[in-house]
Amino acid sequence: MSIEETIREMAMAAKGAAKVVAGLKTNKKNEVLERVAQELVDGADTIKQENEKDLAYAREKGLSDAMIDRLTVSDAVIDSMANGLRDVIALPDPVGGVTGMWLRPNGLQVGRVRIPLGVIGMIYEARPNATIDAAGLCLKAGNAVILRGGSEALYSNTILARIIQRALREAGLPEGAAQVVPVRDRSAVNALLAQEDSVDLIIPRGGEGLIRFVVENSKIPVLKHYKGVCHVYVDEGADLDMAENISYNAKVQRPGVCNAMETLLVHEAVAESFLPQMAGRFTEAAVELRGCPKTCRIVPEAKQAADEDWPAEYLDLVLAVKVVSSMDEAIEHIARYGSAHTEAIVTSDYGRARRFLREVDASVVLVNASTRFNDGGELGLGAEIGISTSKLHAYGPMGLEELTTTKFVVFGDGQVRT
């Protein structure tokens, strides 16, 4: 069977299975997820054996240490996958929730009820834990899912899929509800993106190149973010200790992720009092600073920033720094170079806090808090399947509710239209 035929069969199986999982009661879905959690722990040795094959292949291909780290499935990773599933079990089931109900003058009672989206195609990095996370969230929201992880994780993902499918089968449910693409070839991605008759949504995660490829080739709606060029703006009159803590956390706590700060904007009124000590802490943490001319005058250790620095997503211990002469300039800079992902202001001024929240267009806008909080778990969604900077359907972290839609239900007593 060709890759195209394989993917087509998987998509058809997913479509059939989606109808079954859409109607499942919460208990049944939780039962399957608990079974998977248990079998992950019970099957740890087998999983690690399969993962070892992926690791050998990855080493042979010369993957970076960071990539090999993400690919590695240790006992700790297995425990965290199982615990992640139990967190999803504990979340309320979005399906069937009524988001509103009202009575019309003619007596019709109209409501909107949450229903699953259908079949979701996930395209992601070589991180086996994402396979379990995504499958758990999609199933809990009543969807079928087709998982295409990075090709280096094929053996790991295959054994994980087998565990999920066994749990589905033992619960009397179709295995098509959660499937892993069984080939390394990139053409499988193209084939998946062409299944617009059976796949309802594509969620790609990973590097910007992969995501652009997906968006350009998909006939199916895509929810994604290309990158996170996140700013912290330290306002005139900000609490400078707070500004330092937030800026440090936003840059240093985990520099390789999309909600890390990439550019620090500082109002000129506080630049001289704020930047030297801030720069000292960054330098201690081995952060390379690239500043505008004013920054470089105040912070001699900063290098001169080039034009490419302002739109850059470093994902590393590098930070662009700009002194701005007004809040207008900060907002304009963000509008020009930001990626609509996460933007924060540190301020003590009520009016400026309100203005920043209102005027800055980003999926998450924060006052006096680190950009690192743009995360489904941190914001209270329970968990997340990704972050969207597309405005349609979901803007920001996507949790269980974002994996559903609503339909209208109407209760009548014989009403007709006149």
Next chain:
Amino acid sequence: MSIEETIREMAMAAKGAAKVVAGLKTNKKNEVLERVAQELVDGADTIKQENEKDLAYAREKGLSDAMIDRLTVSDAVIDSMANGLRDVIALPDPVGGVTGMWLRPNGLQVGRVRIPLGVIGMIYEARPNATIDAAGLCLKAGNAVILRGGSEALYSNTILARIIQRALREAGLPEGAAQVVPVRDRSAVNALLAQEDSVDLIIPRGGEGLIRFVVENSKIPVLKHYKGVCHVYVDEGADLDMAENISYNAKVQRPGVCNAMETLLVHEAVAESFLPQMAGRFTEAAVELRGCPKTCRIVPEAKQAADEDWPAEYLDLVLAVKVVSSMDEAIEHIARYGSAHTEAIVTSDYGRARRFLREVDASVVLVNASTRFNDGGELGLGAEIGISTSKLHAYGPMGLEELTTTKFVVFGDGQVRT
């Protein structure tokens, strides 16, 4: 300037204007809409003169009476456009509405706030009233809009755009907030569909062929329905008088619209008592009946239905009729031939009403009410810009809220992530 350049300039102007209208207070938006309403009535003679040019062209092209009827702008149509705007003025402004707010354990206060989508591209039939309706809804929801009505309505749409833009200008707002594509050439549509950097959403309305063309050629997200193959299912034990009224209304009240019934499904237990009288009423109303073999036995005047009748959207006084042996068969028939648009059951049974609402996948599912209620106004959304059978973002009639999205706002006191 080429058509591509013209459209590109319009899209850039719309993007700039969108930032302005996104931040307008409700009063200001209402003021503009009221001014347009007034100028429509004051400028009635000029509008009708321009419309006369379109009508002459349409007659020359040999358009059908129905199409010429839709194209005609009479005093009554002008009044109804003005009243429609006043209805939109009376609707609550969705922008800035908080759809939820909660406190996190670390003290972060997290909320979701409605914001406009940005720039909306409308592609629709040669109906000048739609120009005003769409512009009113898009502006009220804080969006800029590019309007591409059917080419036969070019003169009418151009004068209407001039009226809207004068009102914008007099209020000190950019004319780019509402623009009409100034050329008849179809390539303008292709050019509009390529402006993915500045247009956020495309809403096409009209025939299935046009909509498929838009979906296939758009790089921008599209909300649409292809067609409405709507069913009424008359259940065993239904109130047959109610079933007759609902079925008659669903087919006959306005047969040319997407929420009219196209197929009637009747449980075999009531077919003999229900169908003869129902068929009599349909025949009186000149409805042509195309039935399954059982239907034809009970209703001699029905023609034999062919395979093409079950998925057909007649948009006319023609009805397919099928006798089913169970509710399962009805639900399967709907899943197979329905278009996820509007589906209704007539029943007296509590459990079957619940089951139909749960299992039938359509944007609007009704119990004991006519399919004709799938309409934003009728369901209480105030007005609608279209009906979506896409599940992403909006499923069903789209009102003001569906022309917005939400962003997360976070109020902190110095929180960082640990």
